[in-house]
Amino acid sequence: MRKTFICGNWKLNHDLETTRATLREMIQKLPSSRDVEVGIAPVTTTLFAACEVAKGSRIHIAAQNVHHAEKGAYTGEVSCAHLRELGVTHVIIGHSERRQYFGETSGEVAQKTRAALDMGLVPIVCIGEQLEDREAGRTMAVIDEQLAPVLDVLHPPDVPTLVIAYEPVWAIGTGKTASAAQAQEVHAHIRAQVRSKFQEAAEQVRIQYGGSVKPSNAKELLAEPDVDGALVGGASLTADSFVGIIEAVS
Numbered sequence: 357m358r359k360t361f362i363c364g365n366w367k368l369n370h371d372l373e374t375t376r377a378t379l380r381e382m383i384q385k386l387p388s389s390r391d392v393e394v395g396i397a398p399v400t401t402t403l404f405a406a407c408e409v410a411k412g413s414r415i416h417i418a419a420q421n422v423h424h425a426e427k428g429a430y431t432g433e434v435s436c437a438h439l440r441e442l443g444v445t446h447v448i449i450g451h452s453e454r455r456q457y458f459g460e461t462s463g464e465v466a467q468k469t470r471a472a473l474d475m476g477l478v479p480i481v482c483i484g485e486q487l488e489d490r491e492a493g494r495t496m497a498v499i500d501e502q503l504a505p506v507l508d509v510l511h512p513p514d515v516p517t518l519v520i521a522y523e524p525v526w527a528i529g530t531g532k533t534a535s536a537a538q539a540q541e542v543h544a545h546i547r548a549q550v551r552s553k554f555q556e557a558a559e560q561v562r563i564q565y566g567g568s569v570k571p572s573n574a575k576e577l578l579a580e581p582d583v584d585g586a587l588v589g590g591a592s593l594t595a596d597s598f599v600g601i602i603e604a605v606s
């Protein structure tokens with residue numbers, strides 16, 4: 357049985373004060389039942405404070421990016437060990453904004469995924485097609501190209517830890533959501549790809565949907581058999597809308 361996992365991605369939003377206040381409000385308003393796993397990925401400079409506020413609560417703190425190396429001459433980067441020592445437990449890897457604006461490749465995504473797993477962090481690996489890909493009937497080909505390097509660096513015991521976020525780029529921050537059927541079709545394909553390499557362990561991989569998820573559409577999307585959670589941008593920025601999503605799927 358896969359536990360539903362809802363993770364907020366705050367991107368480049370919320371200063372230190374707002375981070376603390378929003379997390380406190382979320383902790384206070386979240387339903388007490390723990391049937392849904394909950395995470396928030398705040399801005400890197402606020403991770404330490406976020407971990408302090410979230411300690412002992414049901415909110416996992418995730419980073420939005422990481423470097424694959426343990427240490428060395430990588431000015432401006434942060435390693436998995438740095439994240440771990442703060443109390444961070446999850447890390448978003450290969451978000452489409454990192455691929456698009458920072459030139460992150462699927463090979464780098466795979467390296468980061470390996471590094472995260474080796475350091476005991478849960479990688480949330482983002483994959484998804486652009487609108488042109490979908491219109492050209494290339495959705496599954498793009499998914500396969502992005503997923504294959506990640507599957508290549510996995511060992512069988514890593515598979516149940518892995519979280520994959522399917523985020524059609526045309527649905528991120530646009531208000532356009534993939535229909536539940538469109539999401540399910542791609543999620544089932546992703547699981548089939550994992551199954552072809554790791555057999556029944558694929559049943560344990562959680563596949564989140566991301567792209568304009570909000571309290572009003574979360575339940576329908578998560579009712580699909582292969583949609584195991586959501587990666588949420590805009591609607592995770594306030595306690596009321598984020599908690600609304602958790603309540604809708606609990």
Ligand code: PEP
Nearest residue numbers: 528529566567568589590
């Ligand atoms: C995201 O950034 O991963 C995302 C899905 O954003 P939004 O929910 O705002 O579309």
